Amino acid sequence: MSRPQPQKRATVHDIAAAAGMSRGTVSRVLNGGYVSAEARAAIETAMSDLGYVPNNAARALKMRRSQAVAFVALEPHSLFLDDPNIGSIMLGANAALSLADHQMVSLVVESARDTERVARYLSGGFVDGAIVVSARTKDPIIRVISDLALPAAFVGHPPDLDQNIPFVGIDNVGSARAITEHLVTTGRRRIGMIAAALDRDSGIDRLAGFRAALGPLFDETLVADVPHYDYGSGVKGMRDLLERDPSLDGVFAASDAIAAGALEALREAGRSVPGDVGVVGFDDSTWAVRCQPQLTTVHQPAKEIGSCAAQVILRQLRGEHPDPAGQLLPTPLVLRDSA
């Protein structure tokens, strides 16, 4: 028969008894304090003999600290499958938290059921803070976090985000403007955009930057609106644009994946890149160097974003005020072959 509780785990009591000491002394060995060399040695051998592992749940209950930070990915379906950045952001955050001896735990929110359960999890004392990625306007998770006053950091921020919740991101407006200007200065005149995710700050801002760069050249009809940052949307968006204006000679795609899809649609329409049409992307993800031709794009410092968000949390845990409420990281242009 299988046993629900396989073997009783050793506790501080057991260690104390085995070493002929009291619980307090065991605790001091673990957490620092005055302990004689013999006592320490006796307790340490007892611990390794009995295979002692401290009980996090009890520690968290007593200390009100779990040494864990949540990494919440909202609506990750498209994120994990199409957006290569999320992985880098996670790894960046994990590396920074790891250095401070905190455990990063990633939570995935796909359904309403998930939302509720994750909200309970966040408020239940299992984590000391939360990094939230890709929150949408009015997400219930946001409410939970601000109600609880849980230390938090948003990666990108939805338009209606509470003012005093810090966020980390990039200057989407400025970067979009810069890369669009690259198209202009290299002689493109009929420039369109495949805009995506217009319900998120990133999508809205990239469109705004595009518009600002073009000024009077901006033409509303040359903006194709697609739902997601993925390859398929790129193919469809590009076909759409070509239909609206066959004389198009420049395209700003809201992501590298979209740009890759656009390249495909252009190839199928018999246009050469960068000869007939200049294409630029956004993200500098693995897509950028896989494409033929390789993409000129905006480098998004995903790893740094992750580690920066982690720092924001750690500062709050130390009781410091998160200095700049919002933090924007630099995004250099990467010039390759597509424009």
Next chain:
Amino acid sequence: MSRPQPQKRATVHDIAAAAGMSRGTVSRVLNGGYVSAEARAAIETAMSDLGYVPNNAARALKMRRSQAVAFVALEPHSLFLDDPNIGSIMLGANAALSLADHQMVSLVVESARDTERVARYLSGGFVDGAIVVSARTKDPIIRVISDLALPAAFVGHPPDLDQNIPFVGIDNVGSARAITEHLVTTGRRRIGMIAAALDRDSGIDRLAGFRAALGPLFDETLVADVPHYDYGSGVKGMRDLLERDPSLDGVFAASDAIAAGALEALREAGRSVPGDVGVVGFDDSTWAVRCQPQLTTVHQPAKEIGSCAAQVILRQLRGEHPDPAGQLLPTPLVLRDSA
């Protein structure tokens, strides 16, 4: 000044006092039992008035159950950036756990520091079980799990895995054999393979299947050995193969990403696909439909693998014996344009 503990959180005591009831009754409202309608109503209004949220740490301490299951991704650097399957496996596992009202928490192990901390986390009572992805031979995490007798499920299994730890995977040998046979039956005669990750079971088994399918046709010199399942490795591996035998007319790539890289190298060498060379991949990931031509490949049921691993854990938590120690999921061939 910032306050370390923002506001005192309401406890069952506070709720009981506010509702004029005892803690026991509050607990019964939460967990079921005999409660009168009035008492229930009073307690429920008190709970929403005070914004009560149960403390998971206390519950976990008392119950010895956290209702959380870890999803441990070992050496995820390449996983998250190159392997599109890991995301689907995660989402599949999360969906299944979600249905059973369990929280999936993903842990990332990149460094030795991570290994130790994750081991502590797993043994500390914050999770009831663990799904382990992509374990390598002799990973310390494996030892921790079997020492603790923590309910576990491996996705794929390293060659030296303890016999009684259940795993979920696919029949890499059989699938590789089947897809290679497709090359043979469509008339290819000089068939090479780009083999990857020969330190993992998946890599070893795919090579074995390839060899078995070819029988006497197998030629040791037509196997290019690359370290990872990624695009860049595909490009390099294909160049290598073409150099070894320019008359090659078929290639089995150990992953779709590798196949995509191979297509690139073939294009650069002026070979047509599938005209001159037939190419087949493995995974049926998003790569497969992005390529030109689209890939004939082996469908890997990533989502099902995840949910199956979750089921294995849930069964163990119910005290059932994990019925089949190892479970292999079917992998249909997907015929597209590349061979």
Next chain:
DNA sequence: TACGGATGTGTGAACGTGCACACAGTAGGA
């Protein structure tokens, strides 16, 4: 009337930890 069962409620203990406190011994200085 008395009894057993169903329904409803309160109380004490325990989960495993860390910390405040109490206590004991030693040493140095006024």
Next chain:
DNA sequence: TCCTACTGTGTGCACGTTCACACATCCGTA
């Protein structure tokens, strides 16, 4: 001699929850 400081150890309590048990009330029936 007394006071203080430092080192080393043991004890009680609290963190917030759940569960077993005790108690209380009501009903139907013997």
